[in-house]
Amino acid sequence: MTSGCPALGVGLLRLAILGTILLLWEALARSGLLFRDVVPSLAKIALALGHLGTDPDFYRNLRGTAAEVGVSLAIGGSIGVAAGLLLGGSRLLGKAFEPYIHYLGPTPKIIFFPVMIMWFGIGPGSKIAMGALSCFFPVALITAAGMRQIDEVLIRVGRSFRARPWQMATKIYFPAMRYPLLNGLRLGFGVAVIGVLLAETKMSNQGLGFMVMQSYSQFDMPGMYALLLVVFALAILVNATISRLGGLDSTQH
């Protein structure tokens, strides 16, 4: 096995792995080792996926979740970018307040959900707040780090042309920070999705998280698998799209 592994070999191996997993799944489903439908047969999951594709309720809930994630990303992302620019632009402010964001970032945000319910009610507001709170931290930290990485020469060129603060932001800072900003957006999207969906599973009457809990309470296991597959596929797809659109390779930036 040399370093020049042919792409064909990789593709074939992937197909073989997928095939093996599906075969093992089907064997487990038919074995009767687990309670009925805990591992449903592939045919049942495919049927549930087909049913989901034609269910108007699914699209209504998908729109609800997408709107909540979109608004939370817009609010949390813009506040995160503003905070990041402020902290990255001032050494004193960065040293004073960035450690708080750095250490608060990896805390479990879902425990703030009762607070968000008190502040914004049990409707979409509290879910949006959860998503915004979740995505604020990675966006702010990455923006601040990106701000500090800007080549000093570019900033001096902008100042020598007497660029106004707005011109500095749009002509120098944002173009020079496009990779960190997009990376922040990508990470922010990932955590906003988690924040919104988890909040929907806890207390909601709409959204994909609510649908997952409905399947759970009705013991509709094929339906739950189908929903989880769709949610995972959508999350990975949007993540990959943001990376590709921005020319990002997650391992490089």
Place this chain on the structure above:
Amino acid sequence: MANRPLAEAKCLPAALGLGGLAAVLALTEMLIRLGWVNRFIVPLPSEVFVSFERIILEENVLSRFLATAGEALAAAFLVSLTGVALGAFLHRHRLLRRACESWVAGLAAAPLVLLYPLFLVIFGRNALTIVMIGFVSGLPPAILKTVEGFAGTPKVLLDVGRSFSLSPSQLFWKIAFPSALPVIFVGVRLGLMFSLINIVGVEFLINFGGLGQLVNELAERYDLAAMYAAICFVILVSVFFFIASEKLERWLLRSA
């Protein structure tokens, strides 16, 4: 004397940070006392501070902390064992690595914690569900960093080992593994952070276990001050854990 401005310059950001935090708390206290902020929605910071004693004495916060820590430890053990073994396996089989690495990276970006209703059905509403969620969510970073760690072993070290006619097993245990250990630890630490976040989150969501359940119970009892105190306690525990693991990681990277 010359060092004094330097020391002052170092203290200024910390003082500004702490001062800013104190100012926000004081402002919140004032706004609530003036009636501009509803105290039935946001409790007085002073009440929250006093409630710490109550959650320690009456709500058994320490035994709940131990329950969460036990779950996190079990998940960490599983993540370290499985993640490092799978990472080493992927590194040894290059074709398999090329086929699977992007899948593992995709899983690292997927909202794995959403699997908890499924795990509730499979394992029941008990600690095993929480540990398994912690394990599953912590696994991808541990695998990815282990692969990265082994891939970064300097070739010259391996060549030295081969020149001493070491067997493949000796090459692995005496050279590749020690060399990759600091990066592997970074992965295990990341995995542990993901595990801890999801463990507390699932405890809160399914109302079972340690600290997460405490926050949920206090919210359901509408004991606002104690609920805020419990949230602060969870944050303090997370931050302490994060700082300790970060320091350990730095020490490992320095000594490597």
